[in-house]
Amino acid sequence: MMLMLNAIGETCGAFRRLVSRFRRETAGVAAIEFAFIMPVMLALYFLTMEFSQAIDANKKVGRVASQVADLVTQSNSVTRNDLDAIMKIGESILQPYSRSNIEIEVIQIEITDEKTPKALVDWSRRMKDGNFGKGPNKGTRVEIPEALMVPGNFLIRAQSSLDYAPVITWSASGKKATGLVAAFDSINMSERYYLRPRMSTEVPCGDC
Template sequence: MNIQAKMLAAASAVRRFLAEKGGVAAVEFAFIAPLMLAFYFLTMEFSQGIDTNKKVGRAAILAGDLVAQSPVMTGDELDAIMKIGEAVLQPYNRSKPEITITAIEITDEDTPRALVAWSRRFADGVSSRAEKPGSRIDVPKELMSRDSFLIRAEADLTYSPVITWSGTSETGKKALGLMAAFDNIPMGERYYLRPRVTREISCADC
């Protein structure tokens, strides 16, 4: 075979190669599919995270509002209210919230002080005293009115995305690499409310 024939054969092979498009779509899909799936799961996790963060705030304001509407509280009533706040987070259940209700008394002094009247925390299904009664507590300056009473409601949650929770819940191993960046995201909200019915709200066994 002379050189001209070889060149013609090579050109013909190149034309056949360029004309063959049967596997192009499969190759493109193999490159694009992982990126599309990654974007899909990240978008899903992002939207679920935003929704859960809103529910954390809703749990805090709901618990605080129910307490603010009561003239007197008991430890059992506070526990029931905080359990309602925990239920607000459903169907999310990959981690448990910590809900704290604190009653704050602001003294009638020239320089008022914010003191804990009573405080109760609900975490992992167990209730306990949070802040020590009579101890100083920080309150925003705009709320430091002499001889007043406040209810502070807090909800905190360590958010576990499903892409990390499903990978670590069965093995017990910590997430690594990119998954670790999305693991255990802290979320929290805090609200201050004034009593609706009486000047202050007592709780003898808190």
């Protein structure tokens, strides 16, 4: 029994000395703290970078719509090729972002000269996924702000939209994100501008 008690006492003493030595040892404290803090710092860094890129892309989406509308309204007349070239110029504003394609639509709106005027599509052109085509059909009714509803007038409406793909969800192979990351798969950004023709009352498009 005495031998057993002595053995237990020696074991307890050794454990107390080990704990005391561990408490005095500070050489690895910085490394342990760094291991805890580093993931948080990296997360904050990437979130800050992502937010700044998203804000920049959103500003460019608005600039695309503004630039396209501005170029069209400076023309006396346009053709489909003219509109395609203008939308291609607008698309280049988004560079160097290239993780998803911007969609651009430009239409001329005619406001009918009647007691209760209507806003109708006169011609339209659209770029989607890098391909050009027709937008809403001629005569399609569209909604515009009440302040712009002036009978007998024409308006150019340019709209740009982008499904912004955050870096953390983007894959060069095109594979869809899964799990928690999938919740932030894309952020829809869009902007719309209305401008009046500058060189004449309207901007005709013969082959739209």
